[in-house]
Amino acid sequence: MINSKGRLQWVICICLLSQYVQGQNALQDIPEPDLKKELASFTVLDGFEVSLYAATPMIEKPTQINFDSDGRLWVCGSHIYPQLNVNEEPSDQIVILEDSDGDGVADKSSVFYDKLIIPGGVLPDNQGGAYVANGDKLIHLSDTDSDGEADKVKVVLTGFGTEDTHHTLHRLGWGPGGKMYLLQGYYIASHVETAYGPRHLNGGGLWTYDIDTRRLEIFTKGYINPWGHAIDYWGQSFESDGAGTGFGHSYPNAVYVGSPGELESLPSLTPDRPKASGIEIISGKHFPPSWTGNIITNDFRAHITDRYSLKKEGSSYEASLEPTFLKSSHTSFRPIDVKMGPDGALYVVDWYSPIIQHGEVDFRDERRDHQHGRIWRITAKGRPLLEKPNYKDSSIPELLDLLKADENWVRLMAKQTLKSRDADQVMAAIQDWVGNLDAHEPDFDHHRLEALWTVQTINKIDVDLLKTVLQSKTAGARSAAARVLYYWNENVPNALELLEGAVQDPDPGVRREAVTALSQFSSDKAFDIALSAYNDHMDRAYAFALRQTCRILSKYWLPSILNGNLTPTADDSALIFALKNTEDPRATQPLIEIFRKSENPDLDILTVIGQLGDSEQLNFLSNLSSSSASPYSSEAAKALLIGARNRGAFPTANKTEVLQNLFASRHDEDLATACALVGYWDSKEFIDVLKEYLSASNATYDIKSSAAGSLAMFQTEDIRDFLIQVIDEDPSINTTKLAVNALVQVDLEKGIESIANTLSREIDQSSIEYLIRRIVRKEGAFRALTKELEGKKIPSETARHASRYVLISGREGAEELIAALSIAGGIETNAASSHNKMTTQELMAKLKDGNAEKGKEIYQMPQLACATCHKINGVGLSDIGPDLGSIGASAPVDYIVESLLEPSNKIKEGYKSSSITTENGDFYQGSVIFEDTDNITIKTAAGTEISLQKSKIKSQETSKVSMMPAGLTNALTETELIDLLKYLTELGKSQ
């Protein structure tokens, strides 16, 4: 053990000498790891104070902390992060800290175990041992000879993915019902074998593990960097995300952003907030009463610990940001975990590093700090600290009385301690304790709920107690009881009757839990009850819960519906909701039946048929659309277009009749649909009609656009000649540009020639953009246009605008094309800017002279187009690029410089783009936002979403090129560039 107080400063001096002197030459602003300076850098809200609880060498770089029932603090740490060295022995540690004299400063530190590789979480078992998240394994460490060191290692679970060490298994915690909660992040693919079947999870997610029955289940899926998890007074979960969504409300079956293969996800409660790491919920008497239930989370990029208040909203919550709680001006202060301690104070874990990026900065970058870590303690001034109960020596009834405590952790530790007592005695004592509760006590409902959670914690079942809690006056207790039913499910006799009542609860939160609990039953009846909870004003969380239950149970009810064995009690609109949400092609036929018999049918059904139906079912649409007498002719045609465009699925009957009917209707919308269908259906007999509409002076733009698109699909000489003729006649710029685009598809050479000709005329900016954007997607088009422009003259304004769109494309050959445009436009090419030759180091050296305010103006210059793709703290036009809100606080200066000058060298996690070339030579670049077996949807740099059929894709690869074009800053002067850099490097530092 180390008695640190004397040695601490001495050790820090050594570190400073040995490590930081070398690091200085690369980065100017690495601060000294001086504890006093860091402490002085804090600004904490009035009424609170910060002090140091522990620091290196008492701890390693901390990744998670958890207190045990003896009040000792277990710290999980890693100096190995981000990557084990070649042939390096695992040596990361679990350390136990104690504050034996109760002065708020740790005075004892002992290494419990030191053979780990980048552990992400530690959870004491409150019996002297602990669970540890160690990469691919969840292990249990115990100290059988009580010498304070682990001597027995048991592998509990194995098969967690390790694809990205800042996402591996982490953040362990106990839930109120005794389950363990574990998190994993994006890029992780886990395959864990359990007695109940293999559990596979790709991407982020929250797991629950029952240590008694060894059951591992997925609780929620998604979030890019799910980092923290906290559970409130009524047992509701909140997860924080370190990738720009702040935190959200979690419940079983929920899915959040970034879960592979999921079509829908729920938003967080703070969608535009920056990265949030650890999360805690305030409880207990030490903090001001108004703070109880508030969420505390860290913005580790901006060196801030934030507070949010929560308000119930429908079946979920609404969060409001409160004044900043704690903030530091110290570059290395990285608050990453936060926990309430046994004395009622709040403990903030400081990873301490100037560099926080996992992949963007080299694993072996010497500026990464591998040594320091701190735990800070925040107390409320003038408010007494709390005495820790002596759980170990308390009797069962005394422990049960602790369930009335205000402090969430006291009640949790009491239940954890009860778990180690004789279960039958505890069950008997619970009966007495509940029997003696005073129903008039204000927290009566919560006390009874705690008794129910205790039963759950000791792995017993008490149906009577469950029933009484389900009847509580307080909605929070009823919803928690419904959650218990989620876990006990078919082990409770007549459980479905109980849930039948709960789905009609006046509180939407209870109904959401009841609907979720029904997903754990295996019968049509469970589905029928869930469906009765459908209504037409469901909020998002509630509708999602019902969607998930319908999907999970569809293996039971869908066959029953199909073979006529189930007629739901709920009305058709509920059944339509269920059928639509299965996304199962088998659901199409029942939807058709419902449509047929409805007097006022739900037209969304037609869309679903278009999305899922087979050719026979598409015939239902073509039948509806082939008669002018049908009132649904237009909608059915649009659904047919969805089938054709998204899946290449066609009806077998009535195609000609559909087109005839639509063309005869003379409605603009129908005409546009018909023109588009001609191409997809390959209905050659209508080519002349398409030609007419493209050249007709009175047709709308949409009609012409569809006609041109379809014409381009018939790659014939006749059509090529027709298009050339249209372009020559030039009826209007809109028609011409559509014809040019079609010609590019049919005959690239001729198409490019006509683009060059069109550019030489006086045309408006949007037409220039249209023409350039069309060829951006064509392989070889830039080269061809460059050649075509030789010796041509175009207006200088056209040259300037066109150059801009070429530049933004970031495509190969852009530079040459811009040069050709400039010559043709008679404008001077940008002389190589003086800063082009400057190194990153030189730019960094000049940064001190930069003016951030002027830099902000430069950032907003339209020709730089920064704001076209980036937001700053949620404000901006689109989220194609990362939010730059705290880039200055999170990234080293050299990273920012390089990102700006050579975007492709530093591509932020989650912003990699895919380059896709289709069979007909179209080229797309964008980030993949959805992918299933048949389709892929990408979001391009222009912000548009494009859905492509996989069968039409020739090649797809992750682009090594950033979606951010290189050379954006070429037009800036050196001073302007330095001002812009100054602005970016200041972002997030002073809010």
Place this chain on the structure above:
Amino acid sequence: MKSIKEVLLLFLILGAVFSACTSEDSMYFDQNEKVVFLGNAFFENAIDNGEIETALAIRFPKKNLTFRNIGWSGDNVYAHARTRARGGGRFGDPEKGFEILTQQISDLKPDKIFLAYGFNESFDQEAGVDTYKDGLKRLLQMLGQYSPDLILISTTPIEKDFGIPEEHVETRNRELKKYAEATREVGLEGNYHFVDLYTFFSKEIQYTTNGIHLSVEAYRKAAGVIAQSLGLPAPTVAIDSEEADQIRNTIIKKNTLFFHRWRPRNDAFVYGERKDEQRIAQEEPAQIEPFIAKQEEAISLLLEEL
């Protein structure tokens, strides 16, 4: 040019060798053979205890055998768990796992492959038995193209008293037995070696760490069953001797290094979508090779001394 006589002689010798290698007889290990352990967590967990590998090594101390354990938790005969983000993808298509495995086997060119599958597939119950058998046959066919000797290891039963409800243990064991039987049938049909661990462990107690995965002691017993079933010679030293311990510890060291070599942490940066972000991440796994070679040498030396 060799004379016809010589060629004929060669055929005769080869024929004798082949006939000695059928599944009826004891298994033969040639000099410098490479052995691969492939399967689910049964083999992945064996990386950390080296019991089966040690048991084989000390039976053939002079043969200079090398072993590669590529077990993967949660894997099945379709190699779904082996899917990794490749060529810049984020998550691989499960169907790509088989391709990745095929590539790996063709690179390793093993002489013998021990396979342990069936646990994860058994959750598909009776209805999945035929699919499992088909999948196993496809796998064996692929492996057979690169490796002449394939040895099938059966599932092991789940153990009571680990908090898993008793009725669940019973249902599971009925299924696991079915899948052990299915493995045996495939072995018989294709004339592959088959080792029945199911029957052996159904008579044992306290053989798992968690109800489903074998303890270190159980791995030692399983190694004995495997050796006996394949008719291997007696070990040159006792499995619980100091010499065997030393060999085992070196094997575990080698196994751990090999694990970091082929399943490095931060895989997304070595092979996956984040591949272009880190140069060092991609270089380092290959730098482990000499350290593996060093441990291999140490193992050979220890074995030679026996």
